[in-house]
Structure formats: structure tokens, C-alpha cells
Amino acid sequence: MDLDADFIVIGAGSSGCVVANRLSANPQNKVVLLEAGGRDTNPWIHIPVGYFKTMHNPAVDWCYRTEPDPGLNGRSIDWPRGKVLGGSSSLNGLLYVRGQKEDYDRWRQMGNEGWGWDDVLPLFKRSEDQERGADEFHGTGGPLAVSNMRIQRPICDAWVAAAQEAGYPFNPDYNGADQEGVGYFQLTTRNGRRCSAAVAFLKPARNRPNLQIITNALVEKINLDGRRVTGVSYLDKAGQHHTITARREVILSGGAINSPQTLMLSGIGPADQLQTNGIEPL
Numbered sequence: 001m002d003l004d005a006d007f008i009v010i011g012a013g014s015s016g017c018v019v020a021n022r023l024s025a026n027p028q029n030k031v032v033l034l035e036a037g038g039r040d041t042n043p044w045i046h047i048p049v050g051y052f053k054t055m056h057n058p059a060v061d062w063c064y065r066t067e068p069d070p071g072l073n074g075r076s077i078d079w080p081r082g083k084v085l086g087g088s089s090s091l092n093g094l095l096y097v098r099g100q101k102e103d104y105d106r107w108r109q110m111g112n113e114g115w116g117w118d119d120v121l122p123l124f125k126r127s128e129d130q131e132r133g134a135d136e137f138h139g140t141g142g143p144l145a146v147s148n149m150r151i152q153r154p155i156c157d158a159w160v161a162a163a164q165e166a167g168y169p170f171n172p173d174y175n176g177a178d179q180e181g182v183g184y185f186q187l188t189t190r191n192g193r194r195c196s197a198a199v200a201f202l203k204p205a206r207n208r209p210n211l212q213i214i215t216n217a218l219v220e221k222i223n224l225d226g227r228r229v230t231g232v233s234y235l236d237k238a239g240q241h242h243t244i245t246a247r248r249e250v251i252l253s254g255g256a257i258n259s260p261q262t263l264m265l266s267g268i269g270p271a272d273q274l275q276t277n278g279i280e281p282l
């Protein structure tokens with residue numbers, strides 16, 4: 001079966017779930033979201049400490065390993081990445097930590113209009129449902145639940161006290177005015193359950209008639225007509241190849257490893273490396 005869509009989103013991870021939600025909020029947009037992994041039905045995904053069961057599990061993790069690294073005495077190490085609805089947000093450490101104000105301002109200084117701290121802060125607030133309530137830095141009522149740690153152990157309290165004795169200021173909110181100091185984590189959980197990007201952003205949107213979510217769909221290639229993207233090709237679980245035509249845009253949100261890989265498989269990337277891998281550069 002070949003399809004068409006206005007927007008094709010590759011990868012249903014942290015970013016892809018948000019993009020698919022926002023684009024399909026407009027009923028005029030026909031959106032197809034393609035995810036290489038399956039649905040997030042594994043119960044360990046939703047239990048915060050369940051990442052001990054999901055990381056390194058090929059059913060939900062790409063199970064990458066790094067090349068041997070001279071800086072690690074030649075060792076290679078595991079490099080987990082989520083392969084399931086929610087992507088890495090379905091198996092990550094749940095810590096809600098924003099970047100530094102200066103990081104975003106530097107992005108804007110580099111020419112990225114709309115990415116400065118004053119631009120992103122209202123969006124952080126809008127997306128958030130902060131257990132502590134709304135203030136200058138936090139929002140409530142958004143799709144992404146942010147909670148305090150439910151368990152506070154004496155050893156953690158002792159560690160925080162020791163850090164203060166060593167001169168580090170106590171910071172009750174490292175996502176607030178200042179990131180410096182020592183304090184307790186904020187977590188992307190609601191009532192003790194993981195609030196992944198799929199739970200926060202896909203679940204509320206998944207019944208929209210203009211959003212089609214296709215799981216077990218491995219995008220093999222972005223299709224081009226000259227230098228213009230026309231759609232994507234993907235492989236389903238049964239080994240069948242499909243093509244989808246994009247009337248407007250293809251959004252590549254396959255994560256830090258797979259997005260560049262998908263570009264390279266499509267002939268986009270450093271010419272010498274493409275040729276080494278037998279791919280004809282664009």
C-alpha cells in the first residue's frame with residue numbers, strides 16, 4: 001500500500017511525538033508518523049525504575065555500541081537509544097533538566113531566530129504540568145507532567161548537606177532562575193508513572209482522523225527528485241517495502257544517531273564517507 005500525506009514525521013521519539021501532535025492539531029494537515037519500533041505496551045516502560053529492564057532490551061532499544069575509544073583504554077560501551085513509541089523518552093532516566101539560559105541565547109546569537117531563552121521559556125512553560133505549581137519559570141496544565149521525587153532517602157539528604165558544607169548553595173529549583181547549586185531532581189512522571197513523550201503528546205492526539213501512526217516501519221531512505229524531498233521509503237515488519245509521498249514536508253526526528261544515518265542512506269552527507277560506504281552522494 002502506498003500512501004500520501006502533507007507531512008511525514010520520521011521517528012516517534014521525544015521530538016517526533018511533539019511535532020506530530022502540533023502538526024495534526026490542524027485538521028487540514030494530513031500527518032503520517034513512522035516509527036521503527038513497536039507500541040509502548042511493555043509495562044516496564046511506564047514504571048520509572050523499569051529502565052533496568054528496557055535498556056539493552058532489543059525489543060525497545062536499538063542496542064548500539066560505540067567504536068573502541070582510545071580515551072576509554074580501547075573499550076567500546078553500550079549506547080542505548082529507544083526504539084519504541086516515545087523513543088528514548090520511553091527508557092530514559094526521567095530527569096527534567098532544561099538547558100542553561102546562556103546556551104539558548106548563544107543559539108540565537110549564532111543566527112537561530114526564535115531559539116533564545118526568552119523565546120523558549122514560554123514554550124517550556126506551555127508544555128509543562130509542574131507539580132509545584134506555576135510561577136515565572138514554570139507552567140501548569142500542559143501535556144508534560146513534571147514532579148518532585150517521591151522518595152527522599154537519608155543518604156541523599158546527607159549528600160546535599162555535605163555539598164552545602166563544602167560551599168555549594170542549596171538550589172530548590174535548578175530549572176528556575178539559576179542552575180547552579182545542589183538540590184533534588186525533578187522528574188517527568190505523573191502519579192509515579194513515566195510521562196514519556198508518547199504519553200504526553202501522542203496519546204492525546206492518536207485518535208485524530210488526520211494523524212496516522214505506523215509502528216514497525218523502518219524508514220530506509222528519504223526520496224528525492226533532484227534536490228527536492230518528495231517522500232520516504234520504509235520497510236514494514238513483514239519485510240514489505242512502501243513509499244509515502246509528502247505534499248509539504250518530511251520531518252526527520254530519528255534521534256542523534258539515526259537521523260544522520262537516514263540522511264546518509266539518502267545520499268546526503270560528507271561525500272567521502274558516503275562513497276566509502278558505497279552510497280552515491282547527491
Ligand SMILES: Cc1cc2nc3c(=O)[nH]c(=O)nc-3n(C[C@H](O)[C@H](O)[C@H](O)COP(=O)(O)OP(=O)(O)OC[C@H]3O[C@@H](n4cnc5c(N)ncnc54)[C@H](O)[C@@H]3O)c2cc1C
Pocket residue numbers: 010011012013014015016034035036037055079080081082083084085086087088089091092093094095096097217218219220253254255256258259262
Ligand atoms: C538511557 C538514556 C537515559 C537518558 N536520560 C535522560 C534524562 O534523565 N533526562 C533527559 O532529559 N534526557 C535523558 N536522555 C536523553 C533523552 O532521552 C534524549 O535526548 C531524547 O529522548 C532524544 O529525543 P529525539 O527525539 O532526538 O530522539 P529519540 O527519542 O531517540 O527518538 C528517535 C525515534 O526515531 C525512531 N527511528 C530512528 N530511526 C528510524 C527510522 N529509520 N525509521 C523509523 N523510525 C526511526 C527511533 O526508534 C526512536 O523512536 C537519556 C537517553 C537515554 C538513551
